[in-house]
Amino acid sequence: MSAPIDMPPAQGPYAYVNAGIVDPSIGLNEPGGVLIQDGQVIACGREVMPEALGDVPHIDCRGFLLVPGLVDMRVFTGEPGAEHRETLASASEAAAAGGVTTIIVMPNTDPVIDDVALVDFILRRARDTAIVRVAPMAALTKKTAGEQMTEIGLLQEAGAVAVTDGNRSVTNARVLRRALSYARDFDMLVVQHVEERELAAGGVMNEGEVATRLGLPGIPTAAEVIMLERDLRLVELTGARYHAAQISCAASVELIARAKARGLPVTAGVSVNHLVLNENDIGAYRSFFKLAPPLRTEADRQAVVAGVADGTIDVIVSSHDPQEPDTKRLPFAEAEFGAIGLETMLSALMGLVHNRTIPISRLIDALSCAPARILGLGIGSLRPGAPADLAVIAPHHSWRVEAQALKSKSKNTPFEHRVLEGCVAQTVVAGHLVYSRSLR
Numbered sequence: 552m553s554a555p556i557d558m559p560p561a562q563g564p565y566a567y568v569n570a571g572i573v574d575p576s577i578g579l580n581e582p583g584g585v586l587i588q589d590g591q592v593i594a595c596g597r598e599v600m601p602e603a604l605g606d607v608p609h610i611d612c613r614g615f616l617l618v619p620g621l622v623d624m625r626v627f628t629g630e631p632g633a634e635h636r637e638t639l640a641s642a643s644e645a646a647a648a649g650g651v652t653t654i655i656v657m658p659n660t661d662p663v664i665d666d667v668a669l670v671d672f673i674l675r676r677a678r679d680t681a682i683v684r685v686a687p688m689a690a691l692t693k694k695t696a697g698e699q700m701t702e703i704g705l706l707q708e709a710g711a712v713a714v715t716d717g718n719r720s721v722t723n724a725r726v727l728r729r730a731l732s733y734a735r736d737f738d739m740l741v742v743q744h745v746e747e748r749e750l751a752a753g754g755v756m757n758e759g760e761v762a763t764r765l766g767l768p769g770i771p772t773a774a775e776v777i778m779l780e781r782d783l784r785l786v787e788l789t790g791a792r793y794h795a796a797q798i799s800c801a802a803s804v805e806l807i808a809r810a811k812a813r814g815l816p817v818t819a820g821v822s823v824n825h826l827v828l829n830e831n832d833i834g835a836y837r838s839f840f841k842l843a844p845p846l847r848t849e850a851d852r853q854a855v856v857a858g859v860a861d862g863t864i865d866v867i868v869s870s871h872d873p874q875e876p877d878t879k880r881l882p883f884a885e886a887e888f889g890a891i892g893l894e895t896m897l898s899a900l901m902g903l904v905h906n907r908t909i910p911i912s913r914l915i916d917a918l919s920c921a922p923a924r925i926l927g928l929g930i931g932s933l934r935p936g937a938p939a940d941l942a943v944i945a946p947h948h949s950w951r952v953e954a955q956a957l958k959s960k961s962k963n964t965p966f967e968h969r970v971l972e973g974c975v976a977q978t979v980v981a982g983h984l985v986y987s988r989s990l991r
Contacts, residue, residue: 561982563588567943568601570612574619575916576924576932584609585617587939590982595933612943615976618915619931620652620683620940622922623893624742624820625796625868627717629960630676631669632661637873637960639673643681645871645893645959647986650942650975653684653923653930654871654893658695659717665690665701670709682985683978684940686928688713688742691730697721700730704737712926715742715796718843718872718888720778722748724785731791740926742794743782745803746844750774755884757830757845765836767884770845772800779803783810786817794925795819797870799844801854808863818925819863821855822870823896824965826903828852832965838879838886839965842870859917860909865925867917869896873961891959895952895966897944901973904946943977948990950974 568584572595584599585592586607601609623646629636639656646654656673658664664673670687677685689711693699703714714734720743721727727743734741751774756762758769779795783806786793798804798819810817824842829852833840840846858864872889879886897918903909923931930938949972954962978986 561590563982564593564607566599566604566607566609567612567617568599568604568609570615570617570943572596572617572933573911573915574933575912576619576920577934580912585933585941587982590939592933592935592937592939594935616911616944616946618942618944619919619933620942620978620980621650621897621918622653622655622928622931623651623869623871623896624655624866624922624926625657625822625870626654626893627657627659627872627889629873630660631672635960636875638680639677639685640680641958641960642871642893643683643685645891645957646683647978648958648975649894650897650944650978651683651893652940652942652978652980653686653928655712655926656685656687657717658688658690658715659719663690663694665693665695667705667709670706670711674710683980686710686712688715690714691716691721691741692726695719697723697726700726700733703730703734703739707737707739712928713740713742713794716744718744720744720746720748724781727782728785728789731785731789731793735789735791738792740792740794742796745775745779745782745795745798747774747778750777755841756833757847759830759848761830761833765833772802772847772851775800775844776802776806779806783815783817786810786815790816792816797822797825797844797868798864799825799847799855800851804854804858804863807858811863818865820866820868821859821864822868823892823899824870824890825852826856826859826867827899828965833883836883838881838883839890839963839967841883841886841888842890843888856903856908860913862913865917865921867900869893873959874963875961879963890963890965891957891961892964894957894959895964895971897975898950898971898973899966901946901971905972939979939982941979942975944973945976945990946973948974
């Protein structure tokens with residue numbers, strides 16, 4: 552298990568009562584409450600009711616859901632090196648507004664997080680400036696160049712929770728095989744961006760009829776599938792724990808399902824964008840929808856939704872990737888890839904619950920329990936003794952996404968001007984209230 556991510560505990564006691572508790576880690580999906588003291592959950596379930604609390608202050612959550620705080624496994628920030636796009640502080644404020652109590656930051660900064668001193672820098676900056684828990688993934692290869700392996704054991708000892716080259720795939724099979732073998736010895740998770748770089752080169756959106764109609768160069772699903780299939784062969788060879796950071800098409804879902812059926816130590820993630828948007832949303836060259844991997848067809852979207860619903864895909868991420876106007880408000884082919892997502896992730900996904908496509912318990916598992924479990928963080932649960940990290944959700948409260956009102960420094964959201972049903976009312980980290988929204 553990775554070292555816990557420390558936050559100073561709040562004093563207590565206090566309680567939330569009359570909520571709908573949804574915590575798949577302890578099999579709860581029923582009315583109840585949560586009692587908190589000294590930053591920890593003391594009790595959770597039907598027994599936490601106003602009559603049993605005596606003088607303990609409590610908050611009535613009738614009509615609200617209460618869930619373990621979300622754990623986002625894929626967050627890019629600009630710190631260090633590009634603080635004008637995002638800092639750990641601003642990312643943490645956006646996270647809190649989205650019910651995310653732990654963000655896992657990617658190593659693609661300047662300099663790249665590829666040595667012990669930089670892992671320590673991230674942890675110290677997070678401790679001093681962030682309002683949610685922050686943990687870094689360290690680079691798998693030096694400068695994420697894909698050539699020379701990093702010191703995985705030392706990085707893990709310093710506090711890195713996994714190794715990855717972030718938005719760059721390791722294309723050299725020999726290097727990845729060695730890295731997987733080395734990581735296996737430390738039981739360190741290897742996270743890979745599954746894209747065959749040469750096959751994707753020059754492409755800006757999904758290859759197909761829509762790209763042809765728009766006159767834009769495409770990225771075939773084969774670029775993802777080829778890389779994923781190769782990686783799974785290397786996992787079979789080495790036995791290392793492997794996580795495909797984001798899959799986006801039906802063929803990848805099938806590959807992950809087959810790998811799991813063979814007993815390989817494989818998990819997979821998908822971004823909220825690929826669950827609720829498709830290539831048609833690009834419309835008239837809307838560059839906020841330029842993502843990596845690209846938005847796919849509606850059939851692919853439905854396949855990844857089904858993959859989340861049946862558990863083939865373990866984790867949902869925001870893939871929060873802030874970009875400034877100078878690099879995003881450009882002609883589609885010239886714009887940077889990426890979108891912000893921390894603050895809108897849960898709300899955008901609630902539509903899949905309302906239309907009964909994904910059960911709420913599976914959704915919370917994919918957003919909280921599963922990432923915590925895969926990374927061995929000891930969070931993502933409301934069981935007694937766990938850190939008091941939680942989110943209170945107003946499942947039917949509608950709100951309009953206005954980019955300028957979002958807390959991220961960058962405003963490149965694909966959900967701009969959309970009305971979403973469901974929002975986060977409060978977010979608590981280590982017993983501290985770090986976010987509260989007025990629902991009038």
